[in-house]
Amino acid sequence: MASREVRARLRGLRWRPIGRATPALDDLDLTIGAGERIGLVGPSGAGKSTVLHALAGVLGEALPGELSGTVHVDGAVGLVLQDPGAAVVAGRIGRDVAFGPENAGLPRDEIWRRTRHALDRVGLRYPLERPTSALSGGELHRLALAGALARAPGLLLLDEPTAMLDPEAAAEVRAAVVGAIDGTDTALVVVDHHVGPWLEHLDRVVVLGPGGRIMHEVSPGALHDGAAAGPRDELTRAGVWLPGVPPPAPLDVPASLVVPDAAGPEVAVDGLVVDLTTRGLRGRTSTRALAGVDARLPAGRLTAVTGPSGAGKSALVAALAGHLRPAAGGVRGAPSRDARSRELARACGWVPQHPEHGLLALRVRDEVELTGRRLGVPVDVEAVLGLLRLDHLVDAHPFRLSGGEQRRLALAAALAHRPGLVLLDEPTVGQDRRTWAAVAGWATAAARHGATVAASTHDADLVALADHRVRLGRDPLGSDRATSPGGVVTA
Numbered sequence: 001m002a003s004r005e006v007r008a009r010l011r012g013l014r015w016r017p018i019g020r021a022t023p024a025l026d027d028l029d030l031t032i033g034a035g036e037r038i039g040l041v042g043p044s045g046a047g048k049s050t051v052l053h054a055l056a057g058v059l060g061e062a063l064p065g066e067l068s069g070t071v072h073v074d075g076a077v078g079l080v081l082q083d084p085g086a087a088v089v090a091g092r093i094g095r096d097v098a099f100g101p102e103n104a105g106l107p108r109d110e111i112w113r114r115t116r117h118a119l120d121r122v123g124l125r126y127p128l129e130r131p132t133s134a135l136s137g138g139e140l141h142r143l144a145l146a147g148a149l150a151r152a153p154g155l156l157l158l159d160e161p162t163a164m165l166d167p168e169a170a171a172e173v174r175a176a177v178v179g180a181i182d183g184t185d186t187a188l189v190v191v192d193h194h195v196g197p198w199l200e201h202l203d204r205v206v207v208l209g210p211g212g213r214i215m216h217e218v219s220p221g222a223l224h225d226g227a228a229a230g231p232r233d234e235l236t237r238a239g240v241w242l243p244g245v246p247p248p249a250p251l252d253v254p255a256s257l258v259v260p261d262a263a264g265p266e267v268a269v270d271g272l273v274v275d276l277t278t279r280g281l282r283g284r285t286s287t288r289a290l291a292g293v294d295a296r297l298p299a300g301r302l303t304a305v306t307g308p309s310g311a312g313k314s315a316l317v318a319a320l321a322g323h324l325r326p327a328a329g330g331v332r333g334a335p336s337r338d339a340r341s342r343e344l345a346r347a348c349g350w351v352p353q354h355p356e357h358g359l360l361a362l363r364v365r366d367e368v369e370l371t372g373r374r375l376g377v378p379v380d381v382e383a384v385l386g387l388l389r390l391d392h393l394v395d396a397h398p399f400r401l402s403g404g405e406q407r408r409l410a411l412a413a414a415l416a417h418r419p420g421l422v423l424l425d426e427p428t429v430g431q432d433r434r435t436w437a438a439v440a441g442w443a444t445a446a447a448r449h450g451a452t453v454a455a456s457t458h459d460a461d462l463v464a465l466a467d468h469r470v471r472l473g474r475d476p477l478g479s480d481r482a483t484s485p486g487g488v489v490t491a
């Protein structure tokens with residue numbers, strides 16, 4: 001490290017966001033050498049994303065608050081946000097990735113060379129014309145990574161780049177990241193609650209504690225399965241997931257918070273076909289997300305909906321929530337899309353893959369109370385927020401939360417009125433060990449007390465808690481997909 005040229009340096013950094021009594025980062029010193037690879041870990045809400053924002057130079061500007069200390073970065077920065085969907089700037093994947101090099105004023109040939117190369121490196125082998133709106137959550141992560149790589153950054157900042165991917169796709173993204181910076185002096189800071197698969201590629205692991213202070217700096221070798229207990233125990237206590245450490249027991253959520261008003265329905269889908277339609281400048285584009293799915297969700301069970309990225313898990317969950325109209329086939333037991341919104345809300349709680357899209361209120365407390373108040377169902381806001389470790393954020397703005405906090409809030413908002421049908425899209429993404437135990441506890445307790453619970457997930461620890469499974473295949477379009485990449489059908 002001493003011999004390395006410095007790529008970035010944070011000194012005495014402190015940031016207190018507007019509207020918060022305490023700083024999100026405090027007295028933070030971090031020096032990153034050229035070519036150095038750092039894993040940044042710590043509990044949900046500790047300030048990991050905020051450190052990346054500081055390094056990207058957007059603290060204090062895009063994110064207002066009281067800022068002191070210094071930030072120095074040498075060269076271009078590529079930042080892949082925790083919610084890559086929010087970073088999409090164009091309607092077609094080619095143009096989206098080309099945006100960075102275009103802004104850098106590169107020659108046209110070079111822009112498209114870099115764009116194709118970056119898409120290839122992240123394994124997005126679709127035509128450049130593929131609509132960005134037709135990508136799955138996992139594919140959006142890879143698109144955002146391609147966008148960052150196309151900028152040829154000296155410092156690459158990745159915020160949970162594989163959190164929503166299936167293990168195979170996650171390994172591909174990791175390989176893409178490592179391959180892209182291997183042999184270069186591009187420095188890497190990667191945030192991931194599950195640091196295990198990164199360890200062999202890292203030089204250092206930095207642990208942020210609550211309150212945005214650095215708690216430990218550890219050598220990756222000390223964290224492997226089989227290494228001495230000391231550092232592994234400390235990180236586990238801090239909520240970090242390490243290889244070989246079993247998951248915590250799900251929290252025992254009291255019946256009063258989850259027992260449904262009316263018992264959960266028996267849900268069945270037969271030959272379900274769902275097309276996702278998007279409107280753009282060039283007309284309507286329709287992508288087949290589910291092509292004839294049969295599935296059953298038994299009442300009083302937790303059903304895990306599994307399958308690789310892009311298999312249509314979110315589409316199935318959204319269709320069950322009455323949010324997508326089937327093109328063919330039927331759904332029994334779940335409320336239909338034509339139900340009145342009040343009936344829909346009463347019957348079913350849905351946490352979508354991008355939970356921030358469903359948030360409506362100006363304060364965390366109001367968000368949790370909203371549905372219950374409309375339906376005349378009392379909600380114990382303090383108990384709900386306490387369980388989900390959001391009690392210190394009761395007056396915060398729902399959009400000014402960390403990624404993990406926002407997902408837990410969406411869960412609280414969707415489920416506080418105790419619906420009989422609980423539909424969760426990747427509910428454990430972005431959770432540390434403690435907040436995972438709360439989310440997993442909520443899902444299992446709701447099922448145990450009679451709700452019909454379905455969770456689409458790549459999380460093997462959550463799947464292990466399920467007592468029923470629905471697995472979607474890789475290829476919802478059968479052989480069509482091979483001949484017409486991505487299965488894009490233009491109407």
Ligand SMILES: Nc1ncnc2c1ncn2[C@@H]1O[C@H](COP(=O)(O)OP(=O)(O)OP(=O)(O)O)[C@@H](O)[C@H]1O
Nearest residue numbers: 017024044045046047048049050400401402403404
């Ligand atoms: N735009 C914002 N305005 C105000 N406070 C914010 C904002 N973004 C985050 N915070 C707060 O700052 C703290 C750190 O948030 P940050 O997003 O950095 O956490 P994190 O470690 O990335 O968590 P997670 O693992 O859940 O993504 C949290 O208390 C969060 O609520």
Ligand SMILES: [Mg+2]
Nearest residue numbers: 049082402403
């Ligand atoms: Mg974060």
